[in-house]
Amino acid sequence: MKFSWKQGTGLSENQLLPAKKKLEGYRKRLEQIAEHTDYAQPESSIQLSFDRTLQVAVETEVLHAHPKTVQDVVLIGIGGSSLGTSAVYDALSPTRALKRLHVLDTLSPINLRTVADRLRAHKSERAYTVCVVSKSGGTTETIANAMTLEVEIKKQHPKCLDRFVVITDEGSALWNRARERNMRVLAVPAMVGGRFSVMSAVGLFPLALLGVDIRQLLSGARKAVRDNTQNSAQNSARASAAIVHHQWKHGRAIHDTFVFNPELESLGKWVRQLTAESLGKRENLSGKEVRVGITPTVSVGSSDLHSMAQLSIGGPADKFTTFVHSAWAQDARVPQRSTFDRLVADAQAQSYNGIMSAIRKGTHAAYRSAGHPYVEVELEGLSEKELGAYMQFRMIETMYLAQLMRVNAFDQPAVEAYKSVTRRLLKRAKK
Amino acid sequence: MKFSWKQGTGLSENQLLPAKKKLEGYRKRLEQIAEHTDYAQPESSIQLSFDRTLQVAVETEVLHAHPKTVQDVVLIGIGGSSLGTSAVYDALSPTRALKRLHVLDTLSPINLRTVADRLRAHKSERAYTVCVVSKSGGTTETIANAMTLEVEIKKQHPKCLDRFVVITDEGSALWNRARERNMRVLAVPAMVGGRFSVMSAVGLFPLALLGVDIRQLLSGARKAVRDNTQNSAQNSARASAAIVHHQWKHGRAIHDTFVFNPELESLGKWVRQLTAESLGKRENLSGKEVRVGITPTVSVGSSDLHSMAQLSIGGPADKFTTFVHSAWAQDARVPQRSTFDRLVADAQAQSYNGIMSAIRKGTHAAYRSAGHPYVEVELEGLSEKELGAYMQFRMIETMYLAQLMRVNAFDQPAVEAYKSVTRRLLKRAKK
Numbered sequence: 001m002k003f004s005w006k007q008g009t010g011l012s013e014n015q016l017l018p019a020k021k022k023l024e025g026y027r028k029r030l031e032q033i034a035e036h037t038d039y040a041q042p043e044s045s046i047q048l049s050f051d052r053t054l055q056v057a058v059e060t061e062v063l064h065a066h067p068k069t070v071q072d073v074v075l076i077g078i079g080g081s082s083l084g085t086s087a088v089y090d091a092l093s094p095t096r097a098l099k100r101l102h103v104l105d106t107l108s109p110i111n112l113r114t115v116a117d118r119l120r121a122h123k124s125e126r127a128y129t130v131c132v133v134s135k136s137g138g139t140t141e142t143i144a145n146a147m148t149l150e151v152e153i154k155k156q157h158p159k160c161l162d163r164f165v166v167i168t169d170e171g172s173a174l175w176n177r178a179r180e181r182n183m184r185v186l187a188v189p190a191m192v193g194g195r196f197s198v199m200s201a202v203g204l205f206p207l208a209l210l211g212v213d214i215r216q217l218l219s220g221a222r223k224a225v226r227d228n229t230q231n232s233a234q235n236s237a238r239a240s241a242a243i244v245h246h247q248w249k250h251g252r253a254i255h256d257t258f259v260f261n262p263e264l265e266s267l268g269k270w271v272r273q274l275t276a277e278s279l280g281k282r283e284n285l286s287g288k289e290v291r292v293g294i295t296p297t298v299s300v301g302s303s304d305l306h307s308m309a310q311l312s313i314g315g316p317a318d319k320f321t322t323f324v325h326s327a328w329a330q331d332a333r334v335p336q337r338s339t340f341d342r343l344v345a346d347a348q349a350q351s352y353n354g355i356m357s358a359i360r361k362g363t364h365a366a367y368r369s370a371g372h373p374y375v376e377v378e379l380e381g382l383s384e385k386e387l388g389a390y391m392q393f394r395m396i397e398t399m400y401l402a403q404l405m406r407v408n409a410f411d412q413p414a415v416e417a418y419k420s421v422t423r424r425l426l427k428r429a430k431k
Numbered sequence: 432m433k434f435s436w437k438q439g440t441g442l443s444e445n446q447l448l449p450a451k452k453k454l455e456g457y458r459k460r461l462e463q464i465a466e467h468t469d470y471a472q473p474e475s476s477i478q479l480s481f482d483r484t485l486q487v488a489v490e491t492e493v494l495h496a497h498p499k500t501v502q503d504v505v506l507i508g509i510g511g512s513s514l515g516t517s518a519v520y521d522a523l524s525p526t527r528a529l530k531r532l533h534v535l536d537t538l539s540p541i542n543l544r545t546v547a548d549r550l551r552a553h554k555s556e557r558a559y560t561v562c563v564v565s566k567s568g569g570t571t572e573t574i575a576n577a578m579t580l581e582v583e584i585k586k587q588h589p590k591c592l593d594r595f596v597v598i599t600d601e602g603s604a605l606w607n608r609a610r611e612r613n614m615r616v617l618a619v620p621a622m623v624g625g626r627f628s629v630m631s632a633v634g635l636f637p638l639a640l641l642g643v644d645i646r647q648l649l650s651g652a653r654k655a656v657r658d659n660t661q662n663s664a665q666n667s668a669r670a671s672a673a674i675v676h677h678q679w680k681h682g683r684a685i686h687d688t689f690v691f692n693p694e695l696e697s698l699g700k701w702v703r704q705l706t707a708e709s710l711g712k713r714e715n716l717s718g719k720e721v722r723v724g725i726t727p728t729v730s731v732g733s734s735d736l737h738s739m740a741q742l743s744i745g746g747p748a749d750k751f752t753t754f755v756h757s758a759w760a761q762d763a764r765v766p767q768r769s770t771f772d773r774l775v776a777d778a779q780a781q782s783y784n785g786i787m788s789a790i791r792k793g794t795h796a797a798y799r800s801a802g803h804p805y806v807e808v809e810l811e812g813l814s815e816k817e818l819g820a821y822m823q824f825r826m827i828e829t830m831y832l833a834q835l836m837r838v839n840a841f842d843q844p845a846v847e848a849y850k851s852v853t854r855r856l857l858k859r860a861k862k
Binding site: 079094095105107108109110112113114132138139141144147150161173177181183195254261273276279280281291292295297301302303304306310311312313314315317318331333334335337338340341343346347348349350352355357361362363365369412415417420421422423424425429430 | 735
C-alpha cells in the first residue's frame with residue numbers, strides 16, 4: 001500500500017509536526033497495546049491480527065463446517081457485523097473462484113425469500129453455512145432474519161441448525177442460547193467494537209469459509225499495525241489523520257473516498273460506517289457538548305466522476321478526497337480497429353490501466369488547479385494482503401483522528417435514541 | 432407517491448410562502464413548457480413523458496430488437512446515460528421476471544470480460560442487445576468499452592453489430608458513424624441533458640426491452656409533471672425545494688436520501704448524480720462567483736442506520752434528510768417459535784413491514800428530538816408508476832431548487848477541467 005499526500009495537499013512535513021507531536025503519547029500507547037493480545041483496551045482491535053489462538057480457532061471452525069461441500073455462505077448481520085466481510089469479498093470475488101456470499105443486512109422479505117429458496121434447493125444442508133453475527137446478541141433485524149430463515153428451511157432440512165454458526169460476545173443471550181442448543185459459536189472480544197471487528201471471527205470466519213486467504217489478510221494487517229504505530233515515515237495513518245484534521249479545521253468536513261476500481265465500492269462503504277460512527281459525536285472527551293463529525297461519502301470512478309468533479313470543483317470548499325486505486329492484474333486493451341474507432345482516437349490501442357491512469361491524473365490535475373485537496377492510496381494489486389493493510393490503516397487512522405478531534409472513537413451513544421422508540425413501538429404493536 | 436413534511440421539519444405553510452412567491456414566475460414557465468413537445472428549452476425534459484411519438488419510436492425499436500429471443504441487455508453508458516435505467520431496474524427486478532441487465536459504466540477489464548463471456552456463450556446473437564448510450568457521442572470510457580466488446584464478441588458472432596443500438600444526440604459523430612454502418616439509432620433531444628434524460632430513449636429503450644412497463648413509468652411521470660407545475664397543494668416538488676433551500680440557508684448543505692428498501696439504493700444514486708451535478712456551481716445566474724452546492728448522500732435503512740443516526744444525531748447540524756420507503760407487497764412474518772425466539776421478544780410473530788415501520792418511526796422520533804429535520808416520501812408500492820412519479824418529482828424539485836439558489840441546473844462547466852488533462856495525457860501516451 002502506497003500513501004502519497006504531498007502533491008495533492010500542498011502541505012509540507014513541517015506543517016504536520018504539531019499534530020504529530022500531539023499524537024505522540026497516543027502513538028506510544030498504540031505501540032504498547034499492539035504488543036499484547038489481552039483485549040483490555042478500547043484500542044485492542046489492533047491486537048487481533050497478532051492473535052494466533054484466534055486464527056487457529058477460526059480455522060478449526062472452518063474445517064468443522066466441511067468447507068469442501070459448502071457452496072453458499074449466508075451472513076446475517078448488520079453494519080460492523082457484515083460490511084467488512086462484504087468489502088473484502090466484493091474486492092476479490094470478480095477474479096477468484098470463491099463460494100457464494102449472501103448477506104442479509106436489513107429486513108427485506110425479497111432478499112430473505114431468495115436466500116431461503118436457494119438453501120432449500122440444495123439436496124443436503126451440508127451445501128451451506130449460515131453465520132449469525134451480532135456483537136450484542138440482540139440486534140432486532142439480525143435475530144428476526146435468523147428466526148425466519150431457520151423456520152423457512154427447517155421443513156426441507158430438519159438438521160439445518162447444525163449449519164448455523166453464531167458469532168457474538170461471550171456470555172450474551174445469543175451466546176447462551178446457541179450453547180444450550182449445541183450450536184457452534186465463536187466469540188468477539190468484549191472490547192472490540194463492531195466497526196473495528198473485521199480481523200476478529202466476525203470477518204475471518206465467513207471470509208475463510210468463502211475461500212479467502214485470511215493468513216494473507218492478517219499478514220497485511222500486522223504490517224499495517226507495525227508501520228502505523230511506529231514513529232517513522234512509514235506511519236501513514238498518523239500523516240493521514242493529521243491531514244484530514246487540518247482540512248476539517250479549515251472547513252472541509254466532508255471526506256470523500258473516491259475509489260477508481262468499481263470492485264472497491266463496498267470497501268468504501270466499510271470506511272463510511274467506520275468513520276461516521278467513530279467521529280460523529282455530541283460530546284468531546286471532557287464531556288463538553290461539541291457536536292463534531294466528518295461526513296464520509298463514497299464515489300466510484302469513473303462512474304461518479306462527472307457529478308463529483310462538478311460538485312467538488314465548482315461547489316463549496318467543504319470536501320477532502322482520498323483517492324484509492326489499484327492497477328488490474330488482468331488488463332484489457334482497446335482494439336486498434338473497430339466500428340467505433342476514431343470517435344475517441346486517443347483511446348485506440350491503449351490498455352484499460354493506461355486510460356484509467358490518464359483519467360485519474362486528469363482528475364488530480366483538475367482538483368489541484370481548483371485548490372481542492374486530496375491524498376492518494378495505491379493498492380499494489382487487489383489481494384488479501386493489500387486489503388488487510390488498507391483496512392488496518394483506516395482503523396488506526398480513525399483512532400488518531402478521534403484523538404485530534406478529542407472524541408471517543410469507540411462509543412455510539414446516539415444509536416440508543418432510535419432503538420428505544422422502536423422497542424416501544426414494537427411492544428405496542430404486539431398488544 | 433405521498434410527500435409529508437410538516438412533522439419532520441416543524442415548518443408551517445406560512446414559512447414556505449416567500450419561496451413559493453419567488454418561484455411563481457418559474458412555475459408558470461414550467462407549466463407552459465409542459466404543454467409542448469418542442470424540446471426548445473433547457474427544462475424540456477418535462478415534455479418527454481407527454482411525447483407519444485417518442486413512445487412509439489421506442490416501442491418500434493424494441494420490436495425490431497426481437498424481444499422474445501433477447502435474454503441479456505448490455506448497457507454501455509456512464510452517469511446520466513445509465514443511472515436512471517439501473518435505478519428503475521434494481522427497484523423492480525427482485526420481484527419481476529425481467530431480462531438480465533449488465534451495465535458497463537466505467538472501465539473495468541473484469542466486468543468487460545464477464546459480459547463478453549456471457550454474450551459469446553449464446554448460440555445466436557439474437558439472445559442479446561447492446562445499447563451504447565452517450566449524449567455527446569464522444570465519452571472516452573463508453574466508446575472504449577463499445578470498441579472492446581465489439582471486437583471481443585465478433586469472432587463468435589460476426590453479425591453482432593446488428594445487435595447494437597446507439598442512443599445519442601442526432602448528428603453527433605457517433606450518430607453519423609452508426610448510420611453509416613446501418614446500425615439502429617435513437618435520438619436524445621439536444622436540449623435534454625444526460626441527468627434529466629431517463630424518460631427519453633436513454634432510459635425507455637433499455638427498460639422496455641428488459642420487460643419494464645414504460646407506459647406506466649411515463650404515466651407516473653406525467654402525473655408528476657402536472658402536479659408539480661401547478662399552483663396547488665399537490666405541488667410537492669416546490670414545497671420540497673423550498674424546504675431544502677431553507678435548510679441549506681441554515682447551514683444544512685448535506686442532503687441525505689435515506690431509503691428504507693435496499694432495492695432503492697440505485698434510485699438514491701440516481702438522485703445523487705442529479706443533484707450534485709445540477710446544483711454544485713461556481714457561478715450564479717448573474718455570472719458572479721458564488722461556489723454553492725448541496726452534497727447528496729445515500730443511506731440504506733436499516734443497514735446504515737447506526738452509523739447515520741450516530742453522525743446525524745450526535746454530529747454537526749449540517750444535514751437534511753429525505754426518507755424514502757415503500758411497504759413490501761409480498762411481506763414476510765417472523766415466526767412465533769424458533770431457536771432464536773425470546774432474544775428479541777418484541778419481533779416474534781410480527782410482519783417485516785411492521786418491524787420496519789417501527790424502526791422508521793423510531794428513527795424519525797430520534798431525529799425530531801435531536802432537532803434534525805427531515806421530509807418523508809412514501810411510494811405506494813414498488814411499481815413503474817410510482818418510480819416514474821418519484822423521478823419526475825425529483826427532477827422538477829432540482830429545477831426549483833436551482834432557481835432558489837440562483838444557479839443554472841443544466842450545465843456542468845467544471846467537468847471539462849479533468850477531461851482536457853485526460854485527453855492530453857492519452858495523446859502523450861500514444862506517442
